[in-house]
Amino acid sequence: xxxxxxxxxxxxxxxxxxxxxxxxxxxxxxxxxxxxxxxxxxxxxxxxxxxxxxxxxxxxxxxxxxxxxxxxxxxxxxxxxxxxxxxxxxxxxxxxxxxxxxxxxxxxxxxxxxxxxxxxxxxxxxxxxxxxxxxxxxxxxxxxxxxxxxxxxxxxxxxxxxxxxxxxxxxxxxxxxxxxxxxxxxxxxxxxxxxxxxxxxxxxxxxxxxxxxxxxxxxxxxxxxxxxxxxxxxxxxxxxxxxxxxxxxxxxxxx
Amino acid sequence: xxxxxxxxxxxxxxxxxxxxxxxxxxxxxxxxxxxxxxxxxxxxxxxxxxxxxxxxxxxxxxxxxxxxxxxxxxxxxxxxxxxxxxxxxxxxxxxxxxxxxxxxxxxxxxxxxxxxxxxxxxxxxxxxxxxxxxxxxxxxxxxxxxxxxxxxxxxxxxxxxxxxxxxxxxxxxxxxxxxxxxxxxxxxxxxxxxxxxxxxxxxxxxxxxxxxxxxxxxxxxxxxxxxxxxxxxxxxxxxxxxxxxxxxxxxxxxxxxxxxxxxxxxxxxxxxxxxxxxxxxxx
Numbered sequence: 001x002x003x004x005x006x007x008x009x010x011x012x013x014x015x016x017x018x019x020x021x022x023x024x025x026x027x028x029x030x031x032x033x034x035x036x037x038x039x040x041x042x043x044x045x046x047x048x049x050x051x052x053x054x055x056x057x058x059x060x061x062x063x064x065x066x067x068x069x070x071x072x073x074x075x076x077x078x079x080x081x082x083x084x085x086x087x088x089x090x091x092x093x094x095x096x097x098x099x100x101x102x103x104x105x106x107x108x109x110x111x112x113x114x115x116x117x118x119x120x121x122x123x124x125x126x127x128x129x130x131x132x133x134x135x136x137x138x139x140x141x142x143x144x145x146x147x148x149x150x151x152x153x154x155x156x157x158x159x160x161x162x163x164x165x166x167x168x169x170x171x172x173x174x175x176x177x178x179x180x181x182x183x184x185x186x187x188x189x190x191x192x193x194x195x196x197x198x199x200x201x202x203x204x205x206x207x208x209x210x211x212x213x214x215x216x217x218x219x220x221x222x223x224x225x226x227x228x229x230x231x232x233x234x235x236x237x238x239x240x241x242x243x244x245x246x247x248x249x250x251x252x253x254x255x
Numbered sequence: 256x257x258x259x260x261x262x263x264x265x266x267x268x269x270x271x272x273x274x275x276x277x278x279x280x281x282x283x284x285x286x287x288x289x290x291x292x293x294x295x296x297x298x299x300x301x302x303x304x305x306x307x308x309x310x311x312x313x314x315x316x317x318x319x320x321x322x323x324x325x326x327x328x329x330x331x332x333x334x335x336x337x338x339x340x341x342x343x344x345x346x347x348x349x350x351x352x353x354x355x356x357x358x359x360x361x362x363x364x365x366x367x368x369x370x371x372x373x374x375x376x377x378x379x380x381x382x383x384x385x386x387x388x389x390x391x392x393x394x395x396x397x398x399x400x401x402x403x404x405x406x407x408x409x410x411x412x413x414x415x416x417x418x419x420x421x422x423x424x425x426x427x428x429x430x431x432x433x434x435x436x437x438x439x440x441x442x443x444x445x446x447x448x449x450x451x452x453x454x455x456x457x458x459x460x461x462x463x464x465x466x467x468x469x470x471x472x473x474x475x476x477x478x479x480x481x482x483x484x485x486x487x488x489x490x491x492x493x494x495x496x497x498x499x500x501x502x503x504x505x506x507x508x509x510x511x512x513x514x515x516x517x518x519x520x521x522x523x524x525x526x527x528x529x530x531x532x533x534x535x536x537x538x
Contacts, residue, residue, distance in 0.1 A: 057420060062349070089426030099417035102440055112425035115435065161421070168425055 005032035008172060008202045009054060014068035016049055016058065023049050025226045027068075031172070036194060036203045038217035038234065040210060042249065045223040047206045048096075051174050054204065055091040056084050072172075089116060092170030096177040098157035100149035100164070105141050108149045108160060112168040127167050135163035136193055155186025162193065173197065175205040179212065191216050210250055214238050222246045284515075291512035294505050300513070303474060313510055315472050319388075319483030320457055320517075322476065323467060326392025327399060327456040332449060334396075335403030342404075343411040344433050356408075363401035368461035370398045375465040389479045391467020398462050399452040406448020410441040447525045454521040458514060460487040470496060486514045 009031035016024040024046045031037050031054075039047040052058045053070060056077060069076045077087045089112075100108050109128040118124060132138040137159040141152070149160055158178060165173060175194065179187040194203060194216050207213050213220050213234065220237040222230045222245075230237060230246045241247045248254055256264075302312035338359075342352055374394030384390040414437050422432040438445075460468075468488035476483045493507040 055424060057424065060416070060420065060423070085426050085428055088424055093420075093424040095417060095420060095424075097417060099415070099421045101418060101421065101436055111422070111435070112427075115422070115425060115427035115431045164421075164425065 005035060007031070008033040008073065009204075010069075010071045011050075011053075012069040012071065014050070014053065014070065015066070016046075016053065017065040017067075018061070019063050023226050024053075027223075027228045029221055029228060029231055031202060031204055032219060033202050034198055034200075035218040036198050036205060036216050037219045037221065038213035039204065039206045039221045039223060040208070040213045040249070041223035041229075042254065043208065046226040047223050048176055050223070051176050051204055051206045052093075054172070054174055055088050055093055057088075057093065059084070089168055090170055091172045091174060092165035092168065093174040093176065094158070094162050094165055094178050096180045098154060098161050098181070100152070100157050100160055102148065102150055104146050105149050105152070105160065106145040108164050109167055112164060116168060127169075128163075131163040131166040134166050134197070135159045136189065137163055153186075155182050155189065158182060158186065158190060159193070162190070170201065172202045172204070175203065175207075177206050177208065179207070179209070187212070210238075222249060224249070287508060287512050287515055290505070291508035291510075294509035295512065299509060304471065313484075313486070313489060313506075313513070315475055316484040316486045316489040316510070317513070318475050319468070319485040320487070322388050322479075322483060323391045323395055323463060323485055324453055324457045326388060326479070327395035328449070328453060330393055330396035331400045331403055331452070335400050336407055336445070338400075339404045339407035339411060340433060340438075343408050344429070344437065359401050359404050363405065366461075367398060367459050368464075370394055371462045371465050373397070374462060379466055385480060386465070386467060386469070386482050387480045388467055388476060388483055391463040391483070391485075392479075394462045394466045395456045395459065398459065399456050402452045402455065403449055406451070407441070407445050410444025410448065411437060413444060414440045443528050443531060447529050450521055450525040450528070454518045454525075457521065458487055458518050460491050463488055464491075486510055486517075490514070 007030045011027050011029045011031075014024055014027040014029075015022060027050060029050075039051060041047050049058065053066065054077075058064055058066070066078060070078060072087070072091070075082065077084075101111060103111075106128065109131060110124050113124050113127060129138065132141060137156065140156060141147075141160070149157065152160060162173075162178075179190050182190065191212060194205065197203060198218075205213075205216065217234045220232065220234040221228055222237065222241075222243075224245055230241060230243045232242075237246065238250060241250065299312045300317065301314050303315055304313065305311035342355065371394065374390055374397075378384045378390035378393050379386055384393075418436050418440060419432055422436045423429070427435070463485055467483055468485045469482040470484070470489075470492045472482065472484050490507045490510045493503040493510065497503050
């Protein structure tokens with residue numbers, strides 16, 4: 001499969017510890033450019049832990065320890081001389097629960113640009129509008145820029161968070177169970193959105209919803225108890241899985 | 256007894272304690288107001304004391320308390336904020352930090368008269384500031400420091416981690432995240448703590464007894480190295496010194512009423528701020 005697609009991120013021998021507890025066991029995984037890679041598995045299998053390694057978000061958790069390499073365009077993002085702030089700008093993230101800032105809609109969207117030193121008012125507005133259009137939220141909020149973002153519905157908040165992520169023009173977007181707290185209609189809209197975003201971005205999505213993985217992703221990784229059990233094209237994982245555990249999980253025998 | 260009766264008894268007991276607390280509060284208010292209200296007038300608030308404290312007003316004491324409180328806040332707020340930010344945002348959950356937190360909590364339990372003696376030894380004598388507004392402010396500042404630190408810590412800890420993550424994931428530095436997201440979100444909580452500390456600083460007698468306060472000044476203080484009259488100390492002095500105890504007692508109740516109103520006002524501001532924080536809510 002690798003001869004057709006361009007590897008954007010490669011995890012090599014990744015191990016991760018919470019205290020003494022080994023949470024990820026020697027994970028090797030490629031993430032392909034302009035594709036959607038889904039990571040599935042039962043709760044506690046390490047899928048969220050893994051995705052949060054890709055923009056070094058786990059560093060915020062005290063008493064944790066990382067081993068291995070995560071190469072972004074061939075550069076190990078855990079090298080001591082790599083600027084973590086630059087990595088996070090390149091690798092955006094959308095979280096499990098919508099987490100808009102308790103600020104206005106516009107301030108939520110201009111935040112990322114401002115912290116990255118952009119002052120040009122016209123450029124900021126242009127980026128804000130473009131991101132809202134990309135996140136399919138423009139029509140709903142175009143007259144409400146000064147309203148608090150907390151007054152939006154849950155689904156709108158999550159799309160606002162996606163738009164906020166897009167404003168700084170990342171190259172990779174990580175979705176950590178983005179629909180976990182949303183109703184089916186909002187979930188549907190987010191899935192359509194992800195489908196469109198992959199034209200421009202490389203996408204990794206963690207989900208506990210197998211139908212969602214089957215619908216939106218090109219590649220699927222199945223994790224179980226901190227191990228990567230199987231990785232392949234999504235249609236293969238869901239039709240002819242090689243490992244018995246994968247088969248049992250996707251047919252709902254456990255999880 | 257069946258479980259409904261047990262429940263009824265439980266609620267009954269809780270309601271009774273509530274009534275008791277309200278009763279105590281009501282009694283305090285009643286006695287202070289009944290004994291103090293008749294000495295309060297515009298002159299009482301705006302004039303200097305005359306005739307060995309038996310006539311005139313308490314204006315210098317009000318001004319003195321104002322200066323001492325402002326001084327304490329100027330000193331304690333920046334240090335307390337910085338300390339709390341450091342403890343919460345930079346080194347969470349290590350053993351050293353836990354020891355520091357424990358020490359700060361213990362500092363909060365030190366009796367105020369001990370702070371007074373400390374202020375006398377360090378600011379008045381060792382640093383040579385004398386009995387002055389400066390010494391008193393610094394002593395009060397140290398006294399309210401633990402309160403400000405722990406209130407700020409709580410406000411910072413109440414900011415959801417998801418907001419910090421959202422900011423960092425956009426390529427903000429940790430400092431930008433603190434300044435632009437964490438502090439604004441925590442601000443109402445911090446303000447509440449600070450205002451309650453202001454109330455405490457305004458009402459304490461012991462820390463300023465040896466460091467700033469004096470029984471009587473002719474007029475208003477001219478510099479931060481002057482001694483001042485202060486409301487809580489003035490009450491103490493009226494009740495324990497002087498030559499006309501009966502007339503002084505009435506004035507003392509008047510001062511107590513003013514002090515009470517002052518502290519209640521300050522608390523009211525804190526409550527309003529807290530309500531507002533609830534209204535906007537945190538994510």
